[in-house]
Structures are given as C-alpha cells and as structure tokens.
Amino acid sequence: MQATTPSSLASVANNREQRVPGTNLLGTGLETRGVHAWFGKKHVLSDVSLDFAAGTVTALIGPSGCGKSTYLRTLNRMHEFIPTAALAGEVLLDGQDIYAAGTDVTKIRLKVGMVFQKPNPFPSMTIGENVLSGLKLAQLKKSNTDELLESCLVRAGLWSEVKDRLSEHGGALSGGQQQRLCIARSLAVEPQVLLMDEPCSALDPGSTFRIEETISELAKSMTIVIVTHNMQQAARVSDYTAFFLSDGGPGVMVETAPTSKIFSSPTDKRTEDYVTGRFG
Amino acid sequence: MTLLENRSAAIPAPREITTKPRLSDQIFRAIVTVGGMSSLVILGLIALFLSIKGFNVLKVEQLSFITESKWEVLQDAEGKIAESTFGLAAMLVGTFLAAFIAIIVGVPIAVLSALYLTFYARGSVKKFLVSLIDLMAAFPSLLFGFWGFIVLMGSAEYWAKLLNKYLGFIPIFDVPAPIFERSPFIAGLVLAIMIIPIVTAISREIFDQTPLDRIQAAYALGASKLSMIRAVVIPYGRGGVVGGAMLGLGRAMGETVAVYTVLNVVYQINWQVLFGAGGNVASLILLKFGEAGPDEVDALMAAGLVLFLLTLVVNAISDILINTFGKKGR
Numbered sequence: 001m002q003a004t005t006p007s008s009l010a011s012v013a014n015n016r017e018q019r020v021p022g023t024n025l026l027g028t029g030l031e032t033r034g035v036h037a038w039f040g041k042k043h044v045l046s047d048v049s050l051d052f053a054a055g056t057v058t059a060l061i062g063p064s065g066c067g068k069s070t071y072l073r074t075l076n077r078m079h080e081f082i083p084t085a086a087l088a089g090e091v092l093l094d095g096q097d098i099y100a101a102g103t104d105v106t107k108i109r110l111k112v113g114m115v116f117q118k119p120n121p122f123p124s125m126t127i128g129e130n131v132l133s134g135l136k137l138a139q140l141k142k143s144n145t146d147e148l149l150e151s152c153l154v155r156a157g158l159w160s161e162v163k164d165r166l167s168e169h170g171g172a173l174s175g176g177q178q179q180r181l182c183i184a185r186s187l188a189v190e191p192q193v194l195l196m197d198e199p200c201s202a203l204d205p206g207s208t209f210r211i212e213e214t215i216s217e218l219a220k221s222m223t224i225v226i227v228t229h230n231m232q233q234a235a236r237v238s239d240y241t242a243f244f245l246s247d248g249g250p251g252v253m254v255e256t257a258p259t260s261k262i263f264s265s266p267t268d269k270r271t272e273d274y275v276t277g278r279f280g
Numbered sequence: 281m282t283l284l285e286n287r288s289a290a291i292p293a294p295r296e297i298t299t300k301p302r303l304s305d306q307i308f309r310a311i312v313t314v315g316g317m318s319s320l321v322i323l324g325l326i327a328l329f330l331s332i333k334g335f336n337v338l339k340v341e342q343l344s345f346i347t348e349s350k351w352e353v354l355q356d357a358e359g360k361i362a363e364s365t366f367g368l369a370a371m372l373v374g375t376f377l378a379a380f381i382a383i384i385v386g387v388p389i390a391v392l393s394a395l396y397l398t399f400y401a402r403g404s405v406k407k408f409l410v411s412l413i414d415l416m417a418a419f420p421s422l423l424f425g426f427w428g429f430i431v432l433m434g435s436a437e438y439w440a441k442l443l444n445k446y447l448g449f450i451p452i453f454d455v456p457a458p459i460f461e462r463s464p465f466i467a468g469l470v471l472a473i474m475i476i477p478i479v480t481a482i483s484r485e486i487f488d489q490t491p492l493d494r495i496q497a498a499y500a501l502g503a504s505k506l507s508m509i510r511a512v513v514i515p516y517g518r519g520g521v522v523g524g525a526m527l528g529l530g531r532a533m534g535e536t537v538a539v540y541t542v543l544n545v546v547y548q549i550n551w552q553v554l555f556g557a558g559g560n561v562a563s564l565i566l567l568k569f570g571e572a573g574p575d576e577v578d579a580l581m582a583a584g585l586v587l588f589l590l591t592l593v594v595n596a597i598s599d600i601l602i603n604t605f606g607k608k609g610r
C-alpha cells in the first residue's frame with residue numbers, strides 16, 4: 001500500500017472545490033429527476049432529484065429504511081431485479097434517460113458500475129479472472145489484458161498484495177482484500193460512475209481505511225456515489241452529502257449540500273439532529 | 281517470577297464436559313435413531329438375502345457369471361435339469377448402453393428446462409410446468425413403456441435408420457442386419473424421458489439456490505442473462521446437476537418394465553445401439569422369474585445382487601464426482 005502524499009491530497013481537495021453540481025451540468029454526469037420507487041403497493045421513495053457532477057464523490061446518508069439503498073439501485077437499474085419493483089421519474093446519464101424504452105440495460109450497467117455491501121467475488125474464478133470477469137460477462141474485446149489487470153488492481157490498491165498470487169482463488173483473500181478485488185473488477189469495464197452500497201460495513205477499520213484511500217484515488221477519474229451508515233466516512237471521503245429520511249411513509253431526500261456544510265451548518269433541523277447523533 | 285512459576289505449575293488438566301439430556305430428548309433420540317437405522321437394516325437384509333440365495337450359482341459360475349452371455353437351462357426327458365449355464369454379460373452391456381443413452385439424451389434436456397423454469401418462466405406458466413414435471417416423475421413406468429412401444433418406436437425407428445445411414449461408419453451406429461425395432465437406442469430414449477423429471481427437479485432446486493449477490497455482481501458488470509448463467513449459475517450448480525444425473529442413471533439402470541416393453545432380450549453381447557438386440561439385468565429377471573425352476577431362481581437372485589452392487593458403485597462414483605465438481609463453484 002503506497003502512502004498518499006500530503007501534496008497529492010491537497011491537490012485532490014483543490015480539484016474538488018472547483019466542482020459544483022447543478023451548475024450547467026446537463027450532458028456531463030448523472031442526474032435524477034423526480035424519482036419515486038415502489039415495492040408492490042408500498043411507496044418507498046418519493047420525488048428525489050439529485051445531480052452528481054462528473055468527478056465528485058457524493059455520500060447518501062440516513063437511518064435504515066430511508067430508501068437510500070433503493071435510490072442507489074435505481075441509478076444503474078438494479079432496482080428492477082426485485083420482483084414487483086416499480087419506478088417513476090427519470091435517471092439521466094449524459095442527458096439520456098436510462099429507463100427509456102429500447103435501452104440495452106447491460107450497456108447502462110457497463111457505464112454505471114456497482115460495489116455491494118458484502119464482498120462477492122466469483123468463487124469459481126481466480127483473482128486475475130475475477131478482475132477481468134466483466135470483459136467476459138459483457139463480451140468486450142480488449143487487447144493488453146495484462147496491462148488492464150495490473151492497472152485495475154493498482155487503482156483498487158490491491159496490486160502489491162496479490163501480484164504474486166493472481167492464479168489463486170478469490171475466496172482465499174481477506175474480507176477487505178475481497179472488497180478491493182470487487183472494486184478492481186468493476187473498474188475493468190471502465191465505468192463512468194461507480195455506485196457503492198455500504199462498501200465498508202462488513203470490514204474492519206484497517207480495511208475501511210484502505211478502501212477510503214482507494215475512493216479518493218478513484219474520484220480523480222470517475223463519479224462516485226456511496227451509501228454509508230458511517231458519518232465519519234461520509235465526512236472523510238465525500239464532496240457532497242445528501243440526507244435521506246422516512247417518517248414511516250416513503251423516504252425523501254431532506255437536504256443536499258457540500259459535505260462540510262451538512263456537517264457544520266445544515267439548513268434542516270432534522271439533518272442537524274441526525275448528524276449530531278440525536279437519532280438514527 | 282514466583283507468580284509465573286506458581287501459575288504454570290497450577291495449570292489443570294482439561295475437565296470432561298458432559299451433559300445429562302432430558303428424558304424427552306432421550307426418547308426422541310431413540311425414535312429418530314430407529315427411523316434412521318431402519319433403512320440401513322432393510323437394505324442390509326435384502327443384500328444378505330440376495331447373497332445367500334445367489335451363493336450357490338455364483339460358486340459354480342464364478343467370474344463367468346458376469347463375463348459370459350449364455351443363459352440356458354437344459355432339461356432331460358424326465359424334466360429334470362440336466363445342465364445349466366448362467367451368464368449376465370449381454371444384460372450388463374445392455375444395461376449400461378440403455379442407461380448411457382438415457383443420460384446423454386435426457387440430461388441436456390433436463391438442464392435446459394431447469395434453466396428455463398428458474399430464470400425465464402414466470403407466474404402461472406412456471407407453476408403449471410413445475411407441477412407437470414412433478415406429475416411426470418410420479419407417472420407409472422409401465423405407461424412410459426407402452427407409449428414407447430406404441431408411439432415412439434415408429435418415429436425412433438426412422439431416426440435410427442437416419443443415424444445408421446449417415447453415421448453408420450462409426451462402429452456403434454452400424455448394424456449387422458436391418459433390424460431397428462426394440463433396440464438399446466429406443467430403450468434409451470424411453471429411459472431418457474423417464475429420468476428428465478427427476479434430473480430437472482434436482483437441477484432446478486440447485487439453480488434456485490444460486491447466491492443472489494453473485495447474480496447481482498454479474499449483472500452489475502454488464503452481463504446478459506446468458507453470460508450470467510454461464511459465469512455464475514453453471515459453476516455453482518454443476519455438482520448438483522451431476523448428482524441429479526447420477527440419480528437418473530441409477531433409475532435408468534434399475535428400470536424393469538419400461539425396458540422390458542421396448543427392448544429385445546437376446547443373450548449375446550451387442551454394442552450396436554441401433555440394432556434390435558440387448559436386454560438389461562432387471563428386465564431379464566422379470567422375463568425369467570415366472571417360469572424359473574429353483575435353480576434358475578437362485579441365478580436370478582445372483583443377478584439381482586449384481587444389479588444391487590452396480591447401483592452402489594454408481595452412487596459411490598456420483599459422490600466422488602459431486603465432491604470434485606461441486607466444491608469449486610461454491
């Protein structure tokens with residue numbers, strides 16, 4: 001694991017300061033317009049409009065059952081895997097509605113990758129095969145797969161730990177390494193956006209720290225949306241934070257702002273109560 | 281220092297840890313044990329019975345019981361048995377041939393229908409098909425045999441001729457005489473249809489258990505349904521499918537009535553699957569049992585013992601295969 005130098009951290013921070021969502025971003029990132037979601041008759045998410053500017057990290061926070069994971073899964077059409085799931089509103093990627101009729105959903109998921117809560121490498125494949133599995137699954141032709149393999153593992157912060165054991169099975173790694181393997185796997189198909197659904201909730205603090213470093217590295221080249229229960233994590237890794245809440249009815253997005261503002265001077269009383277630990 | 285020494289001297293021997301189960305637990309344990317052991321005892325008694333009955337014949341025939349094909353009882357003028365020879369080789373070959381044809385034809389169909397039922401069929405279509413296949417599994421084998429004899433034989437004969445015409449240069453598709461009826465090929469097709477339900481049910485069960493997080497991981501990487509199934513479902517389900525196929529093989533090898541209806545019993549080893557000659561061990565027992573004298577009944581019991589051992593071997597092999605292929609994808 002190479003240490004990130006203070007100067008590079010500073011430059012990351014500087015870069016981030018220049019990016020502001022919602023300012024003339026049509027066609028350059030991911031946006032949602034009035035997204036509602038249902039499971040059967042149950043309305044679980046109401047009217048969420050958010051912009052994710054290219055190259056930013058946005059954290060979605062809120063208590064359990066507030067619809068943040070559901071919302072995340074609408075962004076790459078994983079929502080529809082749950083039987084009876086329904087949706088209204090629009091999700092625009094580069095200005096195109098990803099739910100438009102005639103859309104090839106596999107192409108959407110290539111552009112909007114996902115890392116899940118529980119590390120889920122393919123146990124029948126080796127470490128190397130896992131990283132490149134997306135090429136096979138999506139039937140992409142790539143030359144120089146060796147280079148791609150190395151660069152994905154380097155970007156996921158795993159290369160130095162596994163470079164001599166690429167032909168071992170993925171299950172032989174620790175939980176934190178497996179999760180970084182899953183990140184490397186999603187990088188191999190070169191997504192524009194990476195969705196992360198509580199990627200550290202099953203990991204120890206050391207692994208969590210490495211994954212957060214990885215997120216900071218990745219943010220230089222892609223848009224990241226991360227769901228997290230850990231508010232320190234949201235504060236550490238994200239540029240923007242959106243707070244979700246459900247008062248028993250469908251979940252709503254209460255407030256979104258630059259992360260520093262959400263944690264220092266939120267506009268909404270409910271956000272303040274949540275981030276200061278008064279409930280949730 | 282003294283403290284440490286004292287401590288190390290005081291390390292006790294591990295205690296025995298026991299528990300006294302409640303009376304209700306003890307009674308239940310006894311009931312469950314009786315239930316669990318009963319099948320073992322019944323199976324053991326059957327094996328013992330077959331061994332005792334077949335012992336004399338096996339002692340006379342020795343290895344030729346399974347290497348020779350002659351099955352003959354010659355009587356003298358007074359109706360006494362003058363000479364008898366018992367050999368199972370032709371029936372064993374017929375058993376394997378028909379069973380393997382059943383596996384080769386039946387398993388791919390069963391796996392495809394299991395994939396369809398698990399990942400494509402929805403709602404009422406799925407429910408209807410699942411109960412239909414369960415019904416097929418409970419269908420009496422005699423009816424499969426009749427259907428095979430009356431309906432399937434005609435068209436299968438046509439396919440057999442076609443295979444013979446174009447692939448006749450391959451030895452197993454050659455025939456010594458143009459007799460295409462009642463061949464191992466047709467028996468294998470009937471058996472294939474008989475094992476499809478069980479193999480489908482087992483494969484469907486195992487495909488259904490594929491971990492959702494792996495399925496989602498594949499989809500999140502831009503997989504189509506086909507590539508997801510190839511990368512995730514097949515590696516996961518392989519062991520179970522092999523197990524199901526082996527159960528099907530066991531059923532196909534032991535099947536009696538259906539094979540008896542569609543296969544000629546001929547006491548000559550026949551490897552040519554399209555040629556109307558063969559028989560299997562179980563149908564031989566059915567054919568001969570009614571008219572057999574005491575000596576021949578013993579020979580049939582010995583044949584039963586061979587079939588029993590054969591089934592045990594197949595099951596043992598299937599366990600090994602499941603352990604080899606199954607673990608890797610889990």
